[in-house]
Amino acid sequence: MQVHTSEVARLYQTEFIRSARAVGVLWAVCTLCFAVIEVVILIQPSWVGTRQLHYRPGTPPPPAGTLGLFEVCLETGWPVPECRGSLRTLTPLPAFQSPAVLVCISLTMVWASVGCLCLFRFCNSATVYKICAWLQLTAGFCLALACVLFPDSWESAEMRALCGESVSSFSPGNCTVHWAYVLAMLGILDAAILATLAFVLGNRQDALLPDDAKDVTGLLLSP
Template identity: 40%
Template structure:
């Protein structure tokens, strides 16, 4: 029975590994995209961009909401649908830009559903452009926001030394830093989406080697002609088709010796031990043994 050995093309193996790894990276990209959307929503809603809780008039400021603290409680002012009452035009622009960034990140999550209906390359391109737009809007909001630090409400809490890009007695709080990290996160996700879209490959077809290919596998000797099986003959024919049996020829011995004095080369008897008393004599007249 001829043993069956399967041969796999190296390019097919590399393509399979690449597709498997790209799927794993795509799953991680989707997870971090959702995390970035959560970061954007949190930074947009919380009033923790700048502030000082130890000053004479402690307070916290966000994009569209400002909270002042007195001896009894904390009072927050500002409405997301009423941007005209914000203390500075820079705060209004920053609110609009960060809001667009959050909406775009949410649209990116919705666009992931297109993986079930469209080609992955197109979906990655769409998500990549959306994430790039979201990153630019978030970066614009982070850069524009310091222009409104000279507003009267901000200077009341941060001191008279507060101004554009000058916080005075106030400091940056965790939401502003989280928004800055979100900008970098969105840029990296957009670049990764474009890479997954442009370098996406499909599985290659099984390599063919002619009629010797049987169900994606090859038999020994069908690729390398130097390997000869029982189905091939040295003379070009088939030993099975000729129905030949191997023959073992015996040496006739030196001249003058009879057939009875001839022994097989596999026998332990020699001419000297012909008349040994330890074993009986066996005469033979057959020179050819068929195996």
Template identity: 35%
Template sequence: MDHEVEYSTELTKIYHTNYVRNSRAVCVLWAVFTICFAILNIVAFIQPQWIGDTGESDRPGFFGLYQFCVLGAVTSDFTSEFTCTGDFLEFNQILNTSFQAASFLVGASALLFIICCVCLILFLFLNTATVLRICGWLQILGAIFMAIACIVYPNGWDDPQVVSICNSQTYGIGSCGIRWAYILAIVLIFDAFILATLAFILAAKQAKLLPEVYGKKEKS
């Protein structure tokens, strides 16, 4: 009977060690993807490439959340460059309230994921499951903010500046096209929900310490 107890104890230790090792590896991957998400979120926020002209547009130009760029006048050397207008810190410069709301929501989403990255330091001080749950809720809020921003943004396509390039209307892009930053933002919505789900799963699956009875039996 003693041999059976010892065998069970050693086998449990092996399974427990492997489980903890695999769990930590997945947590590290989750943390890396969270940091990558925060970087991509910032890129989507600052890039003015959400919608832009196509070959059918009235004139060249493209729009972001808070910034829009149009082709400037031709210079003496017969060249011209895009002139960009808009600053997130100068909220009144943003074209319309829909673009303002989308800018605020995407910026808030980026801020939540930056906070989530900072919270990774808490792994040194708090229980792993607690930190994962905190980050999971932050990621869910970030995903919701990004989703609302992507829905609200097309409501501002009836702005005169947008119409002058795209001949667009509310939720009708006209002669312009969706550009990569808008597509990236949509993809990030699903990524954020996946990361949040993974965080809650990891929190629920955290291995518990081996019962003290095993250590007592080994000593006996």
């Protein structure tokens, strides 16, 4: 009976390890995808854009275009829009310097977590998961703060030139929120999910360690 119980426990642990590895691979792939999404969020000039408005015949139509952290693009040179800004030098628009810096910090944290994936061959898996979880939490917090500060900075010359004089903080005037800003808000949720999953995987890896290994790890981590 005791032998049968030990065999069941060993089989359960083997299946548990396989499942944890599969979930870990999925988490790593999603982390890499999130890092690519962060690059798109940073460089795309599609955080806000103009909407279709009815205007009187004989009057010049309002400008049409989009705006991001680094560029303002007007649909005057179709099919290639005319963009003003400094994306090549990564110089944000004056009104959006704080959101741009926060998104850059978030991007750095995410890519640092991607770089930490190489540590699985050299360090304890539980420690690597927890390091990545804290990096992803920091990335999500910075991205959330950027999403709050961005509409608070709408009272700027760039926004007024594109969206009209009715622009104010948290009121885009003749513009609407575009897909890059929505993607940034979804990135906050993605960072929270990835960080939570990393904490869970890290705690499960701790549970798989034998007692003597836990004692050694505790001695190494104790001050």
